[in-house]
Amino acid sequence: MFVLTRPSSARRYDRRMNDAVDLFLAQWARERPDLDVSPMAIIGRTGRLQQILGRRIGDLLAEEGLERWEFDVLATLRRAGAPYRLTGRDLVRMTMVGSSAMTNRVDRLVKRDLVHREVDPDNRRRVLVGLTDEGLATVDRVVEGHVAGEAVLLEGLDPDEQERLVGLLRKLLLSLGDGAPE
Amino acid sequence: MFVLTRPSSARRYDRRMNDAVDLFLAQWARERPDLDVSPMAIIGRTGRLQQILGRRIGDLLAEEGLERWEFDVLATLRRAGAPYRLTGRDLVRMTMVGSSAMTNRVDRLVKRDLVHREVDPDNRRRVLVGLTDEGLATVDRVVEGHVAGEAVLLEGLDPDEQERLVGLLRKLLLSLGDGAPE
DNA sequence: ATCGAATATTTCGATGTCGAAAGATTATGT
């Protein structure tokens, strides 16, 4: 027995197969052969990827009773470590949303008793946002299924390919100035 | 003289340098060493990439007097080829927005005289949306600067790396079911 | 000490998206 049956989850996607962006590019090539539209091969795909992954991840979180923006805030506080509190400014920096959106998010998380908000006594301009016990329990419970679900979404790439993808994405992000703070 | 000076645009970003997601992952590793959060290395980065690229591209289009959603619709019609008209349904399929959003988009493009809308006489449920002369001229003028701007954003990767990135993204998208419609 | 600049958050109005339901038209099965 030298023939291994390939599990169906490892279906092969070779270069003969086309995704939606290939069609997209072929249309441009036909209509504007003078243009080099190859940048769209990357940018179009990161866009579609983000939409598809975002939707799937949102569905998984919905089963746990969380919206994605809720998980993002809770997870940011959680991974900051004990005592699981950050200033509003830090939350804004770490989540890529504007300050007004963060005010709104914290408002609603406070209403759900997942975080608490208080004025920083050391600097009363600041607001300290911290996980409640319920918030901590929630994020610690949900994060496991969350990363497991994400892993499933990426199963189309083997570990080697995933690592190569990470390397390329990091290099691109660094070139765009997305460095780690200090 | 055997030393070549490297142009500053070709700054090197090696694995010693950290981007924002590396910090993110390091925090999780410290707080929850039991979890394998490696999927976030990819998903976190595509997210940030999309945000950063989206903003930059939006800025470039704004200089031409277009919003990104406007360009997306005009470009979809343009690359469909003469006579540059599609049904609403097709536009929805090709742009990944819901039908109600498309109604809204077409409304506003009609007001700007960039597209026209009429009922399909062959099937009066359908709406045909087509580029006006002004819409065609606009998209043909703007698309050149658009792809040029996108190319600049990707300069952090050399052509070889860009190609490898495309291959990995396509494979991942195919595995997620994002195939080209027949 | 005090005035003006800088920092941090909130409020407000404008935008744009989504999903569900409504409305209009066409396809299907008997």
Next chain:
DNA sequence: ACATAATCTTTCGACATCGAAATATTCGAT
């Protein structure tokens, strides 16, 4: 033919975001 299902678009209400302005507090220079 006719009722019913399916298809396509629009309307409507709910949300979430953004940027600019408003508010409150602290810092800095004199």
